[in-house]
Structures are given as C-alpha cells and as structure tokens.
Amino acid sequence: MVAVAATATAAVVTLAAGSASAAAFPVIVPHTINASSQGQFVVGIGDSILEGHGLSPDQSWLALLAERQGWKLTNLASDGSGFVTEGDNSDTFADQAEAAIDLKPDMIVISGSSNDLGSDDAAIASATRATIDKLAAALPATKIVTVSAVWGDTTLPSQLDSITADVATAAAGVGASYLDIGQPLAGRPALMQADDVHPTARGQRVLAAAVGRAMRSDRVTG
Numbered sequence: 001m002v003a004v005a006a007t008a009t010a011a012v013v014t015l016a017a018g019s020a021s022a023a024a025f026p027v028i029v030p031h032t033i034n035a036s037s038q039g040q041f042v043v044g045i046g047d048s049i050l051e052g053h054g055l056s057p058d059q060s061w062l063a064l065l066a067e068r069q070g071w072k073l074t075n076l077a078s079d080g081s082g083f084v085t086e087g088d089n090s091d092t093f094a095d096q097a098e099a100a101i102d103l104k105p106d107m108i109v110i111s112g113s114s115n116d117l118g119s120d121d122a123a124i125a126s127a128t129r130a131t132i133d134k135l136a137a138a139l140p141a142t143k144i145v146t147v148s149a150v151w152g153d154t155t156l157p158s159q160l161d162s163i164t165a166d167v168a169t170a171a172a173g174v175g176a177s178y179l180d181i182g183q184p185l186a187g188r189p190a191l192m193q194a195d196d197v198h199p200t201a202r203g204q205r206v207l208a209a210a211v212g213r214a215m216r217s218d219r220v221t222g
Contacts, residue, residue: 112149
C-alpha cells in the first residue's frame with residue numbers, strides 16, 4: 001500500500017477569480033502520493049473516478065499506477081468535475097490544469113469524464129481542446145497522457161463516445177499520448193460501489209491494470 005503524504009486537510013490550491021477583493025475559488029484539494037519518491041513527478045486531472053471516490057486516495061487507479069511505477073503523484077481530480085461541468089469544488093478540468101501548470105510535472109494524466117454528459121457537444125469539444133492545448137503550450141517539456149472516459153457496468157450512453165473522441169482529437173492536435181482502455185467495468189456489477197457509479201477498490205485495480213496495459217502498448221513511460 002502506498003503512503004499518503006498529503007490529504008485534503010494538508011494541501012489546498014485556491015484559484016483566484018475576478019478582482020482581488022472577490023472571493024477566491026475554486027478550491028482544489030490535491031492528494032500527494034509517495035512524496036519521497038525519486039521517480040517521475042506525475043499530476044492527475046480528472047473526476048471522482050480518477051480521484052477514487054468512496055475509497056482512500058491511495059486506492060485510485062492512478063495512485064496504484066504511481067506505486068507500481070515509482071512515481072511521485074499529485075492527484076488534482078475531484079468529484080463532479082468535467083471539461084465543462086463544475087464539480088463539488090466549483091472546479092472544471094481547466095481549473096485543475098491551471099494548478100497542474102504551476103506544479104511543472106514531468107507527466108500529466110488527464111481523462112475524459114461522464115460528468116459532461118448532457119452538455120452541448122460543441123461546448124465539450126471546445127473546452128477539451130482548449131484545456132489540452134493550454135497544458136501543451138504552457139508545459140512543452142511535460143508528457144501529456146490522455147485516457148478515454150470510463151463508464152460503469154450499465155449500458156454505455158452514446159454521448160460518451162463523442163466525449164472520448166474529443167479527448168483523442170485534442171491529444172492528436174498537440175502530439176500527446178491517447179490511451180483507449182475501452183470499458184473494463186462493463187457488465188461487471190461486482191466491481192461497482194453501492195451507488196453503481198464509482199468503482200470499488202477491486203474495480204480501481206481493474207482500471208489500473210487496463211491503463212497500465214495501454215501505456216505499455218503505446219510505450220508510454222513515466
């Protein structure tokens with residue numbers, strides 16, 4: 001099990017909006033894993049699945065990969081967030097990207113999200129492209145790894161395919177890696193928590209294995 005060096009109460013990134021007198025928001029809560037690691041410094045951008053909702057931060061699929069690869073990980077992912085959808089902390093992936101840019105990591109992992117379901121397709125495509133373009137422009141030496149959107153064990157909404165396609169297109173536009181992991185949780189209710197939205201610890205391990213295989217196939221290394 002990896003050691004959690006910083007949790008929600010220990011590290012907070014606040015992005016200012018508007019004038020100096022305006023209230024500062026959103027608040028992004030980073031989870032730092034293996035802070036003592038001498039390996040690559042990786043930052044995660046994403047939603048509650050990437051965050052490990054309902055589990056401890058070290059049980060998320062990205063934290064599991066960090067343990068295996070010897071990475072130092074700061075996971076900025078948060079509940080409810082998407083490229084256009086504001087999450088519980090009033091943040092979108094663009095806000096998480098701003099925080100990631102300040103951290104200057106060796107690699108960024110960013111996933112599409114079902115939280116954007118129901119939003120306008122053109123708006124999702126534009127926001128996806130803008131966020132990934134900004135990361136690439138601000139961090140030219142940083143490896144950007146994008147991952148297809150994850151769904152649970154029920155029927156896949158058709159719009160999720162276009163959300164995933166937007167991620168793939170945006171990644172291609174900046175020469176970033178794109179990993180299509182399919183839907184490893186499909187038809188497997190035992191891998192889902194009681195809300196039937198978020199993976200169990202075992203489900204997270206299944207996702208970590210799928211992403212790890214895709215990284216090896218695409219020769220993505222940390």
